[in-house]
Amino acid sequence: MKSVRRVLLALAVICIPSMASASGGHGPSPEIWLGLAAILIAAKLGAELAIRLKQPPVLGELCAGIVLGNLTLFGVDVFYELAHKSTIEFLAEFGVVLLLFEVGLESTVTEMKKVAPQSGMVAILGVVVPMGLGYAASYVLIPGAPQALHLFVGATLCATSVGITARVLKDLNAMDKTETKVILGAAVIDDVLGLIVLAVVSAIAMQGSMPDAVGMAKIIGLAFGFLAGALVLGMFVMPGFFKASAKLRAPGVLAALSIGLCLALAGLSALAGLAAIVGAFAAGLVLDEVHVQPFGKKSSHDLSEIVGPIVAVVAPIFFVRTGMMVELGGITSNALMLAGALSVVAVVGKLVAGWGVRGAGVDKLTIGIGMVPRGEVGLIFANVGAAIKVNGVPLIEPGVYMAIVLMVMVTTIVTPPWLAARINKVSRQAAGAKPTANSEAPPSIQPQA
């Protein structure tokens, strides 16, 4: 307890001056540095608390942000203002671009081709059903809103956050089960499908009105074309590019060039009217182990190791800022009803997707539960929607934004215990044995060091 008090003391030392209004001299103002420090430290304290409560770290970072941002209810406006500073907004966006790059690094095209036969239908159902249900819920509960908003709300329900499920499955020693492979495969395909949905939906939103069939075909073509183009470019240009860079001897060349590539594709995709994260994900996808092998000892594993610390520092800025944008003061019964409805359809939609699996002897419910958490990707989509202005008003206004964040939190919280319970039940049934005391114990989520 003494050490915890020391941490809190140190935090207070760091935070209190940032609450006084400071007069900057030159360069960025002191508040930015202190605010960033507070965000990073709060993020890790939140993540720590979440882990102790057997919850995913991202949930803690989100809650830390909600706490900081809503200190404004107690007269402390400094964090609310911080969240709306352009520098912090940029760093948050930078963080999420690098996060999607890291997610892309973890998946390869070859791997996706391999799991497609078994996971393909699960992934497609997992995008189409929640999207449709989400659209319907939004249509009913937000009457009179533009079509684009309903589409956007539907889109936030598409993606599966593979990270949370993967950790639970790992803790249960279930990594070699068929269900696990189907879930992880479907999650990766979901990422790609979700990004295409996001690209299409945000292009529609920015046009201001629903396009006709030709316009729609154009947007979908652009989204598919960009991803395909990035992948083809990657396959043909990247090996040469990295073979050439392997001869370079400048320090830090691998980190700088791979992140340079990520930012270039992010910029190109933004230029094409898609979200920057689409390009960042594509960059990660094409940088698989084949291309980085010319670096000798360096493998794709090392590339993740290089990108990892950078992501660990900038990605929390995104999650804390997302929490800061949740204005609890503006809670309405409408927003809560929307949050409840979205949470229900989010769960139901993915459970339905579980029935798309091929092959016998696979537990469909396990697969459905495994795909429930929305995690990072749903939040990213909500932020993209909040940044789109229609007639000067954010497409996703604060009430809807809060509902989406709550939906993400609910789906993320329910999954770990539910998935563990289901997997234990199935194994007991398969073994035909009575439940043992051991398998009744709730699973514990241990973080990866």
Next chain:
Amino acid sequence: MKSVRRVLLALAVICIPSMASASGGHGPSPEIWLGLAAILIAAKLGAELAIRLKQPPVLGELCAGIVLGNLTLFGVDVFYELAHKSTIEFLAEFGVVLLLFEVGLESTVTEMKKVAPQSGMVAILGVVVPMGLGYAASYVLIPGAPQALHLFVGATLCATSVGITARVLKDLNAMDKTETKVILGAAVIDDVLGLIVLAVVSAIAMQGSMPDAVGMAKIIGLAFGFLAGALVLGMFVMPGFFKASAKLRAPGVLAALSIGLCLALAGLSALAGLAAIVGAFAAGLVLDEVHVQPFGKKSSHDLSEIVGPIVAVVAPIFFVRTGMMVELGGITSNALMLAGALSVVAVVGKLVAGWGVRGAGVDKLTIGIGMVPRGEVGLIFANVGAAIKVNGVPLIEPGVYMAIVLMVMVTTIVTPPWLAARINKVSRQAAGAKPTANSEAPPSIQPQA
């Protein structure tokens, strides 16, 4: 050659769209992503070219920036505009804060105490003499300018860039020579003294007029007090803080907390009216191996490894942007004369410092030459001065800025061959032998991987 062409081709693919004016939809504009990508890739190509020409990488990054920024002379304004965007300015500042943090990590208070007896006078002379000569040169060549400018120009001549010299000495297998220890010790002490000088000078500059004796004492007291306070805080609070954090299990906790600490101290020093880099350096200084040991396998070496990739990505943004700010179109004979004069006094000032060494059998000239390069720190000081506005005008205006950048380049270019020649000559004299073919060969600067 084919592979070089491929790199250039890939670069063209990346750069050309960024030159077209793009219309952003949501989030940061595509130009920012593309511009950042271009900066990172140009930085590494420049660093590579520098290494092939047996020059330090930082010189190449600087030149890459000068080329990009001055494309405006050929009608390409996109990079000039990029350099003046607030996001890029912030990232550059963020890069230099992390760079100084890394420099601080590499030195410890204990180590400084050990080298102080022998290197102390060298370090003090190396700050006072160049500062005085620089002040005089500025006073003569920029008549009518405010006192604060002369002081600032003098301050840019104080610091020694230990990185460049250390690499040359390592390549010559001279790391265990007494001269090497004196040079590196004096360079570390110079960093601290230089930062104090910078703090005092920028506080004076921001007051607008020369303070009286009491005001001066206050500023100097504040600068010393801050560094001392940070160090004391570090020694007493840090061990507890990190012992507590060692119990935290959130992923990326070490990277996020140490950078959080760096940003907190940077913010506090900015709040105290000092430059943010002063706090960042202090943070690095207090985070030595003792404090990070509770992390078990993690040592201070690992902390550098975690911070390294982040610095490799953000620090080049600072150097490329510094180059971009050099407006070759505005070269005047005055600016060139100032550049020449500053280069001469920069070299002379440090050669004089070499005579401050204690003990016999040490080559004073070797020590003087080893302390000539200004490298990063001179550039950082110039940027701090350019960011200070006096009556709405930058204290360091473009002509003076260019002169300082040229001075840094000259001192950085002359050192490696000169130092190698001197060390070879001294060893030949010591051995009493005739020069061998081998020792005549020019030293080659190999980058550290």
